[in-house]
Amino acid sequence: MTQGGAARRTVLGAAVVAAGAGITGLAAVPAAASGESGGRGGDGGFRDLPYPTVIGHRGASGYRPEHTLGSYQLALDLGADVIEQDLVPTWDGHLVCRHENEIGGTTDVADHPEFASRRTTKSVDGVPVTGWFTEDFTLAELKTLRAKERIPAVRQRNTLYDGQWTVPTFEEVLRWADCEGRRRGERVWLHVETKHPSYFRGLGLGLEEPLARLLRRYRRDGRDAAVFLQSFEPSSIQRLSRLVSAPRVVLLSAANTRPWDFEVAKDPRTVADLVKPEGLKWIAGFAQGIGPTMDLILPRDAAGRLGAPTTLVKDAHARGLLLHPYTARNENSFLPAEYRRGTDPAAYGDALGAFRTYFEQGIDGIFTDNPDTGLLAAEAFRPGRRPVNG
Numbered sequence: 001m002t003q004g005g006a007a008r009r010t011v012l013g014a015a016v017v018a019a020g021a022g023i024t025g026l027a028a029v030p031a032a033a034s035g036e037s038g039g040r041g042g043d044g045g046f047r048d049l050p051y052p053t054v055i056g057h058r059g060a061s062g063y064r065p066e067h068t069l070g071s072y073q074l075a076l077d078l079g080a081d082v083i084e085q086d087l088v089p090t091w092d093g094h095l096v097c098r099h100e101n102e103i104g105g106t107t108d109v110a111d112h113p114e115f116a117s118r119r120t121t122k123s124v125d126g127v128p129v130t131g132w133f134t135e136d137f138t139l140a141e142l143k144t145l146r147a148k149e150r151i152p153a154v155r156q157r158n159t160l161y162d163g164q165w166t167v168p169t170f171e172e173v174l175r176w177a178d179c180e181g182r183r184r185g186e187r188v189w190l191h192v193e194t195k196h197p198s199y200f201r202g203l204g205l206g207l208e209e210p211l212a213r214l215l216r217r218y219r220r221d222g223r224d225a226a227v228f229l230q231s232f233e234p235s236s237i238q239r240l241s242r243l244v245s246a247p248r249v250v251l252l253s254a255a256n257t258r259p260w261d262f263e264v265a266k267d268p269r270t271v272a273d274l275v276k277p278e279g280l281k282w283i284a285g286f287a288q289g290i291g292p293t294m295d296l297i298l299p300r301d302a303a304g305r306l307g308a309p310t311t312l313v314k315d316a317h318a319r320g321l322l323l324h325p326y327t328a329r330n331e332n333s334f335l336p337a338e339y340r341r342g343t344d345p346a347a348y349g350d351a352l353g354a355f356r357t358y359f360e361q362g363i364d365g366i367f368t369d370n371p372d373t374g375l376l377a378a379e380a381f382r383p384g385r386r387p388v389n390g
Contacts, residue, residue: 001384002245008339011165015209016328020063032192035127041167043059044224045223045224045247046161046228046247046322047163048071049082049189050081050318050363050378050380051351051364051365051382051383052359052363052364052365052366052378052382053081053082053324053364053365053366053377054079054080054081054082054365054366054368054371054374054378055080055081055082055083055084055167055191055254055324055367055371056069056072056075056076056078056080056082056083056368056371057072057084057085057150057327057369058070058084058085058086058369059071059074059075059084059153059325060072060074060075060080060081060156060369060370060371061073061076061206061369062152062242062368062370063157063158063370064158064161065106065147065149065158065164065165066099066150067085067097067098067099067147067151067163067166067167067168068161068165068166068167068168069162069165069168069173069176069276070161070165070220071174072084072085072168072173072326073176075371076180076188078372078375079259079368079371079372079375080314080371080373080374080375081189081365082190082191082365083172083177083188083189083190083191084190084191084192084193084367085097085170085190085191085192085193085194086098086100086139086193086195087170087192087193087194087195087197087207087211088101088135088195088200088202089099089101089133089134089135089207089210090135090137090138090139091134091135091138092139093137093205093206093210094139094171095169095170095171095210095211095214096134096139096142096168096169096170097167097168097169097170097173098134098195099150099195100124100129100195101124101133101134101135101195101196101200102124102129102130102132102133102147103130103131103132103133103134103253104132104339105129105131105150106143106147106148107132107146107147107148108148108162108163109132109145110132112144112145115132115141115382118133118136118137118254119130119131119132120132120136120334124196124199124270125196125198125260125263126198126260126263129318130338135200135203135205139169140230140295141167142166142167143243144168145166145167146162146164146166147162147163147164147165147166147167148162148163149161149162153346154331154345154346155331155346156332156346163388170192170211170214171214171218173190174185174190174214174218174220175218175378177190178218183228183236185303185311186297187226188226189226189227189228190195190220190226190227190228191227191228191249191324191367192211192227192228192229192230193229193230193231193232193251194207194208194211194229194231194233194236195207195258196238196241197231197233197234197235197236197239198235198236198260198264198321199260199263200335202290203367206235207236208239208240208243208283209243211229211240211274212240212243212244215227215244215246215383216244220246220316221244221245221246222245222246223245223246225245225246225247227245227246228243228246228247228248228249228324229247229248230248230249230250230260230291231248231250231251232250232251232252232253232260233259233260233261234259234261234262234274234283234286234287235251235261235265236261237249237250237286237287238286240253241286241287245382247288247289248286248287248288248289248386249287249288249289249290249291249322250274250283250287250289250290250291251290251291251298251326252271252274252275252290252291252292252293252294253269253293254293254295254296255271255272255275255295255296256268256269256270256271256272258270258271259271261292265267265389271296271333275290275296275310275312276315277315277318277319280315280316280319280321281319283321284319284321285321287321288320288322289316289317289321289322289323289324289364290321290322290323290324291323291324291325291326291367292312292325293325293326294326294327294328294352294358296310296312296325297309297310297312297313297323297356297358297361297363298336298338298358298361300336301336302336302381304336304358305335305336305337305338306338309361311335313361313362313363314337314362322365323364323365324363324364324365324366324367325358325363325366325367326358326363326366326367327367327368327369328351328354328355328358328367328368328369328370328373328374329351329368329369329370330348330349330351330365330369330370330373331345331346331347331349332344332345332346332349333345333346335349335350335351335354336354337353339353339354349378350368351373351379352373352376355368355373355374355377355378356377356380358382359377359378359380
C-alpha cells in the first residue's frame with residue numbers, strides 16, 4: 001500500500017505502543033501466548049486488516065434482525081472485515097448480545113404473559129426507560145425469547161426473519177467465530193462494546209471482568225488478538241487495558257455530550273474536549289483508536305447536508321489513533337440530504353456516494369448496517385489510494 005495504507009499503519013502502530021507506556025496508573029498487560037498471532041500477514045494485528053476496514057454494525061442489521069447469529073453470519077458471508085457485538089448482562093451474570101438492556105423492541109418478550117409483571121421503568125444513564133431489561137432475566141429465561149427486527153417501519157423485509165433466532169450469549173459468538181475461522185482458514189475479527197458499564201457496575205454486574213475472562217478462555221486477550229474492545233465510557237476502556245492487551249477504541253458521541261462515567265465522576269469534560277489535541281493525547285494513553293459519530297468528522301447543517309470536514313482525522317492520526325466512525329446505512333432517513341433519492345425515508349438513496357465521501361476523509365474503517373455496500377465503495381480505496389486529508 002501507499003502512504004495511505006500499510007506505511008501509515010506502521011507509523012500508527014509505533015505511536016500507540018509508545019503512548020501505552022506513558023499513562024499514569026495504567027499497568028501494561030503482557031500479550032498472552034494465545035495462538036492469536038498470524039493472519040493476513042505482517043504481525044497479525046489490526047494494522048493488517050484491509051484499509052479502509054468495513055465493520056458489520058450489529059452484524060448485517062440492514063438485512064437481518066440485529067445481534068443474532070443470523071445477522072453475524074450474513075455479515076461474514078457478505079465479506080465484512082469485522083463483526084460488531086454489544087454486550088449487556090443477565091441477572092445471573094452471563095454476557096449477551098443486545099444493543100440495549102431494554103429488550104421490548106428487539107425480542108418477543110411482550111408476547112410472553114409469564115413476563116408481563118417484569119415490565120418496569122428504570123433510569124439508565126440518567127434517562128428514564130420503560131420496558132423489559134436483561135438484568136431482570138436469567139439466561140435460561142432469556143433463551144425462551146426470540147429476536148425480532150428493531151425498526152420494522154424502515155426495514156419491513158427484515159420482519160420475515162422475526163422469531164428465527166434467540167438472543168446469543170457472547171460465548172456462543174466466540175465459539176461461532178472460532179468455528180468459522182477454522183472453516184475459512186482465517187481469523188474472524190470481532191468489535192465488542194461494553195454497554196452502560198457504570199450503570200451495570202452499580203448493580204453489581206460489572207462487564208469488564210467477565211468479558212476479560214471469556215477473552216482469555218478463547219485466546220483473544222493478546223495484543224494481536226482478532227478483537228477490538230470499545231465503549232462510550234473511557235473508564236471502561238481503562239479498566240479493560242489493565243485486564244487484557246487486545247486493541248481498544250473509545251467511542252465518541254455528539255460534541256456537546258458527556259460520557260456517563262464523566263457525569264458520575266463529576267468530570268466536566270465533554271466530547272468536544274476529548275476531540276481536541278489534548279483530549280486525543282489522553283485517549284492515546286490507554287486506547288488504540290476512537291469511534292466517533294460521523295458528524296464529528298463531517299458535520300451536517302440545519303438542512304442535513306454535509307459541511308466542511310473538521311480536523312479530527314488529521315489530529316487523531318497525529319496521535320497514533322485509528323478512526324472507526326459510525327454508522328453508515330443505505331436508507332434515505334439515515335443519509336445526508338444530498339445523497340437522498342426520492343421522498344420515501346425507507347428507500348435506498350445514493351449510499352455508495354455517501355460511503356465514498358466518508359472514505360475520502362482518510363478514516364481507517366466504518367461501522368455499517370450494509371457491509372456489502374461498504375465493501376463495494378471501499379474497493380476504490382484498496383489498495384492504498386491516498387486520502388484527500390492525509
